[in-house]
Amino acid sequence: MLSVQNLSVTFTMYDQGLTQKQLTVITELDLEVRAGEVVAIVGASGSGKSLLAHAVLGLLPDNAHVSGAIAFKGEPLTPQRCQSLRGKEMALIPQSIGYLDPLMQVGQQVRRVAQLGGLSKRQATQTVDRTFCRYDLHPNVQQYYPFQISGGMARRVLVSTAVVSQAALVIADEPTPGLHPDVVKETLNHLRELADEGKGVILITHDIEAALQVAHKVAVFYAGTTVEIANVRDFFEGKIRHPYTQALWRSLPQNDFIPVPGSQPSPDALPVGCLFSDRCPWVTEACCAARPRFRIVRGAPVRCIHAENHHANW
Template identity: 40%
Template sequence: MEAVTAERAEGALLSVRGLTVRFRLRGGRTVAAVSDADLDLAAGECLALVGESGCGKSVLASALLGLLPGNAVASGTALLAGGTPEAADLLAADEKTLARTVRGRRVGLVPQSPAAHLTPVRTVRSQLEETVRALTAVPRRARREAAEAAAARAAFPQGHLDRYPHELSGGLAQRAATALALIGDARLLLADEPTTGLDRDLVDRTADELRRHVDDGRALLLITHDLAAAARVADRVAVMYAGRIVEVAPAHRFFGPTGPRHPYARGLLDALPERAFTPIPGMPPELSALPEGCAFAPRCARATARCATRPDLRAGVACHHPEHARA
């Protein structure tokens, strides 16, 4: 595992090590939103980060772009294009660097809450054209056409381009945000729940467009609870539980007959309507009061006394009693 990790890290567009995010609360309490996250992402690859709501997926993405609130403390490293003259540690970069050279240019973002990222007093068309102007070399006379092309890529209807954000449904706002993120053709795209509010046909269309972005030689970190969308586009899957990555696996194995090895990851799949439709018992732990050992142990039928100690992410799975591969 260590040799494979080293090889992957060497050629990675994004290499994250030990990413930890703590939120400071009143009374001196802290919330461990993300703990010791390691991941690598290569050009031409999609990594899907999946898990229940509140597990830390969106916090991880916000940390990479310096978008955490003021009471958050992030540590670790997140090297973007490590080994190149433009290499940058996203966690160490200041706001000026992130705003001028990273966001939109080197790293694009499809936000989880698009309404909060759209300017309320400007039409979708004007925001698309302004983004074209800021991030591309398209001449002024061609900006309108480029904006319409970006809208088409995100399945945003041209008839709604001259509307303001408050006139859009949640699904349309999501597609507008996706169009904005695609304009710069950033080498790395962070898509945080990009299919929220979309019907199944639009989910598939959005997923396919994101896959085309990857197939053009760029990288995609897809943060989603939509496992069907992840299965459609991902090359690898990383599973988060209670702020920790508990399994990383090739998508063909994770979604195929072999299945995942971590009991929680397998429970996510078994809870799908098209599978066993069996919910995972119990509730996730409070992030402000995580146990010393395996956080999933209270919900796990395989737990033993050994689970009072925290398992490391070895051979792609952080579990003392991983599931055997299905026949």
């Protein structure tokens, strides 16, 4: 359904005075999302997760230069096609509640999205009523403006806009922070149901545990690129390949609870070789010479020249 190949995103920015500089924030990124599949994207802040969503939906600012190829349903996703499909065939659950129109009642906003997706006025009203009930939003909430509801309620409204949209591709950008655990579970289950109905779902999250509950695959981002795309079962069977993925897994409280040493490199100071080289326990001189390409190791793509020789040891 969605194919992202060798994607790079560079911003033209002003440095000092009128001096311009180029800042590359996404580098040679790859991702595939099939119909009926939930692909979770995990990684630290600044790794390019939300920027990928904005690139796919054509929401990047004018100073962004995009290279590489993005295809949706087998056809190139041009800016014009993005505009025609956004909100209809492709829906976003944004990270910020600021996406809600402050001058429109929230129920009216969600109904409008449902109608843009092809539902009649009556069908849209019924769908919104069911969706608000599912997310524990009282019917009266539909009459409120965004400033009259809490942050958690606003986030549930944003989730509702995506699930009523009839879109074939749903991109959920951190949809669960600040929500009650029961609502988190319901939201994640609903995303999985959308996939079971044949939609493609991208779940962007910092929470690996949440991702593993509903995802089919996990794409691990680091410093603006994909370092591994693993099947969920690989995590539980000790088969994940990249040292950064293994470090993230071991940092969870129920595992070794070992923090990942060091920090992610800044976009304006990326190393020539492997982006993880200065933090990697497997690093050799060859790692610093050139950036590794994606290749298949034990059935899944990984960006590491040593992945074949190192296995998880938990």
